[in-house]
Amino acid sequence: MKIGYIGLGAMGRPMAVNIANAGIDLVVADTDQTRTAILAQRGAEVAGSAKAVAEEADIVLACLPNLAAADAVALGAEGVIAGGRAKAFVNMGTTGSAFSRGVAEKMQAAGKAYLDAPISGGPPGAEVGTLGIMCSGDRETFDGLEATFEAIAAKVVYLGDTPGHAQVMKLVNNIIFFGNLAVALEAMTLGAKAGLDPEQMIEVINASSGKNSATDWLIPDHVLNGALDFGGANYIIEKDLDLWRQEAETFETSMWLGMNIRTLYKQSFTENGLDTDITTLMKTLGKMAGHEIPKTR
Amino acid sequence: MRIGYVGLGAMGRPMAINLAKARHDLVVCDPDETATRILAQRGAQVAKSAREVADEADIVLACLPNLTSAEAVGIGADGVIHGSRASAFVNMGTTGSAYSRDMAEKLGAEGKAFLDAPISGGPPGAEAATLGIMCSGDRKTFDALETALNDIAAKVVYIDERPGSAQTMKLVNNIISFGNLSVALEAMTLGAKAGLDPEQMIEVINASSGKNSATERKIPNHVLTRSFDYGGAMYIIEKDLDLWRREAEAYEAPMWLGTNIRTLFLQAMNEFGRDKDMTVLAKTLENLAGVEIPKTR
Numbered sequence: 001m002k003i004g005y006i007g008l009g010a011m012g013r014p015m016a017v018n019i020a021n022a023g024i025d026l027v028v029a030d031t032d033q034t035r036t037a038i039l040a041q042r043g044a045e046v047a048g049s050a051k052a053v054a055e056e057a058d059i060v061l062a063c064l065p066n067l068a069a070a071d072a073v074a075l076g077a078e079g080v081i082a083g084g085r086a087k088a089f090v091n092m093g094t095t096g097s098a099f100s101r102g103v104a105e106k107m108q109a110a111g112k113a114y115l116d117a118p119i120s121g122g123p124p125g126a127e128v129g130t131l132g133i134m135c136s137g138d139r140e141t142f143d144g145l146e147a148t149f150e151a152i153a154a155k156v157v158y159l160g161d162t163p164g165h166a167q168v169m170k171l172v173n174n175i176i177f178f179g180n181l182a183v184a185l186e187a188m189t190l191g192a193k194a195g196l197d198p199e200q201m202i203e204v205i206n207a208s209s210g211k212n213s214a215t216d217w218l219i220p221d222h223v224l225n226g227a228l229d230f231g232g233a234n235y236i237i238e239k240d241l242d243l244w245r246q247e248a249e250t251f252e253t254s255m256w257l258g259m260n261i262r263t264l265y266k267q268s269f270t271e272n273g274l275d276t277d278i279t280t281l282m283k284t285l286g287k288m289a290g291h292e293i294p295k296t297r
Numbered sequence: 298m299r300i301g302y303v304g305l306g307a308m309g310r311p312m313a314i315n316l317a318k319a320r321h322d323l324v325v326c327d328p329d330e331t332a333t334r335i336l337a338q339r340g341a342q343v344a345k346s347a348r349e350v351a352d353e354a355d356i357v358l359a360c361l362p363n364l365t366s367a368e369a370v371g372i373g374a375d376g377v378i379h380g381s382r383a384s385a386f387v388n389m390g391t392t393g394s395a396y397s398r399d400m401a402e403k404l405g406a407e408g409k410a411f412l413d414a415p416i417s418g419g420p421p422g423a424e425a426a427t428l429g430i431m432c433s434g435d436r437k438t439f440d441a442l443e444t445a446l447n448d449i450a451a452k453v454v455y456i457d458e459r460p461g462s463a464q465t466m467k468l469v470n471n472i473i474s475f476g477n478l479s480v481a482l483e484a485m486t487l488g489a490k491a492g493l494d495p496e497q498m499i500e501v502i503n504a505s506s507g508k509n510s511a512t513e514r515k516i517p518n519h520v521l522t523r524s525f526d527y528g529g530a531m532y533i534i535e536k537d538l539d540l541w542r543r544e545a546e547a548y549e550a551p552m553w554l555g556t557n558i559r560t561l562f563l564q565a566m567n568e569f570g571r572d573k574d575m576t577v578l579a580k581t582l583e584n585l586a587g588v589e590i591p592k593t594r
Contacts, residue, residue, distance in 0.1 A: 165493055169497075189551070190548055190552075191466065256561060
C-alpha cells in the first residue's frame with residue numbers, strides 16, 4: 001500500500017519523515033522544493049500536485065495551515081478528489097467540523113472515503129513521533145492506517161464514523177486547555193500580588209482541587225522559569241479559538257466562559273504578538289494587575 | 298497535648314473522627330447532639346461552648362460554615378479567646394484573609410496565637426483523611442500541630458508567618474477548581490450537542506492537554522452518573538466566590554474569568570437552589586446550550 005502526504009510544514013514534514021523512516025511506501029507533495037527534497041532523501045517519491053499524489057497513492061494524508069489550502073488540496077481541480085488511485089482522503093489539520101462534513105460528502109460522491117485525523121502534541125510531538133491523533137469517519141481507512149499512525153503517534157483514538165466529530169473533540173479539548181491556563185494564570189497573578197510564592201502556589205494547587213494541565217506542567221515548566229517557550233504559538237491558538245467559536249455558532253451554544261477566555265487571549269495577541277508563545281498571556285494579566293508572576297527557577 | 302474541635306459539620310465531623318482514630322486527646326463541641334455523640338463514642342470529651350473547649354484544650358481547631366459563627370467562636374463572649382487553657386486558635390474554615398488578620402490581632406492582644414489552616418478536598422477528602430491543608434501564621438502552633446494535621450491530610454504545607462496568606466492561597470486554589478469544572482462542563486455541552494459521547498470526551502481529554510480535576514473526578518463520578526453528589530454544596534461555593542471577589546478587590550487584581558465563573562455559579566444557584574451540589578452547574582450550562590449531557594454510568 002502506498003501512502004500520500006501533502007503539506008510538509010512544521011507538522012507535516014516531521015510526520016512524513018517518520019513515515020518514510022518506518023519503511024512505508026510514501027509519495028509527497030509541497031509547493032516548497034526544499035521540503036520535498038528532504039523527503040526525497042529519505043526515499044519518498046515526489047509528486048507535483050495533490051492530484052498527482054492521488055494518482056500514485058492509495059490513502060492520501062494532508063496537513064495544511066489554513067482552510068483555503070486545505071480546501072484546494074482536497075477538492076480543487078488539482079486536488080486529491082481528481083486523482084484516480086486514491087481510495088481515501090485523510091484530513092490531519094485542525095479545520096473545524098464544517099470543512100469535514102463538506103469534504104466528506106463531496107469525496108463520497110466521487111467514490112472516495114474520508115477520515116478526520118486532527119493531531120495534538122505540536123512540532124515536538126511530531127518530531128519524536130509521540131503525537132495524539134483523534135479520528136472519526138471511515139473505519140476501513142482508519143484500520144488501513146495502523147502502521148502509518150504507529151510511526152507518528154503515541155496515542156490514537158477512533159471516535160466513530162461521523163466526519164467532523166474528531167474536529168469538535170479536538171476543539172473541545174483545546175478550549176479546556178486554554179481555560180486551564182488562563183484561569184490558573186489569572187488566579188496566580190492575584191496570589192503573587194498578595195505576596196504568595198509561585199512555587200508554593202503550584203505545590204499546593206497540584207495537591208488540591210485546583211490541579212489542571214497548566215498547573216501540572218505548563219506553568220512550572222514554561223512560565224516560572226521565565227522562558228515562555230511551551231511551543232504553542234499565538235497564531236495557532238488564534239486559529240483554534242476562531243474555529244471553536246464557529247463550532248459554537250454551528251451548534252447554537254452561547255459559551256459564556258469560552259468567549260471570555262477567547263477575549264482574554266485576543267488581548268494577549270494584540271499586546272504580545274501572534275508569533276509569541278501562548279504563555280505570554282501571563283504578561284497581559286500581569287499588566288492588568290500591575291504585578292507579574294515572578295520568575296522562580 | 299489536648300486538641301479542641303469546634304464545629305462538627307460536613308468537614309469538621311470526619312476530621313474530628315480521624316483525629317480520634319489517630320488517638321489524639323480530643324474535646325469537641327457543636328450544637329448538633331448527634332454529631333457530639335458520635336465523637337463521644339470515639340472517646341472525645343464533649344464541651345458546651347467554644348469557651349469551654351478552650352478551658353480544656355491546648356490548641357483549639359474550628360471549622361464553621363459562615364463568618365458570623367467563625368467570629369463568635371473565635372472572639373465572641375463564649376469564644377476561644379476567653380478560654381483559660383488554650384494558647385492557640387486554628388481557623389480551618391475558609392474565611393478570607395481579612396478575618397484572619399483581625400483574629401490574629403485580637404487573639405494576640407490576649408496572649409493567644411493564631412494559625413490559619415484552611416482545607417481542600419471536600420467531604421470525600423475529610424473522610425478519607427486525604428485533605429490538603431495550607432497553613433500560615435504562628436509557626437510554633439504549626440509545629441506543635443503538624444503530626445495531628447498529617448493524621449487527617451495527605452498534604453500539609455506551611456506557607457508563611459502572615460495570618461491570611463493561607464486564606465488567599467485557598468481562594469486562589471478554589472477559583473481554579475471552580476474554573477476547571479465550569480470550563481470543562483461548558484465545553485462538554487458543545488461536544489454533546491455536536492453528538493460526541495461523553496465517556497469518549499472524558500477519555501480523550503484526560504489523555505490530552507485539557508485534563509483537570511473536574512474531568513478526572515467530578516464530571517465522570519458525579520455528572521455522567523447524573524447523581525450530582527460530589528458533596529460540595531452551592532452555598533459553600535457562593536461563600537468562597539464572595540470571599541475570592543473580596544480578595545481580588547483588596548489586592549486590585551483582574552478577575553475577568555473569575556467574575557464570569559462566579560456569575561455562572563450564581564445562575565445555577567438561582568435556578569436550582571443553594572442547597573444543591575456544586576455539580577448541578579452542569580444543568581445550568583445544559584439549559585444555556587439546549588442539550589443534556591447523556592447519562593453514561
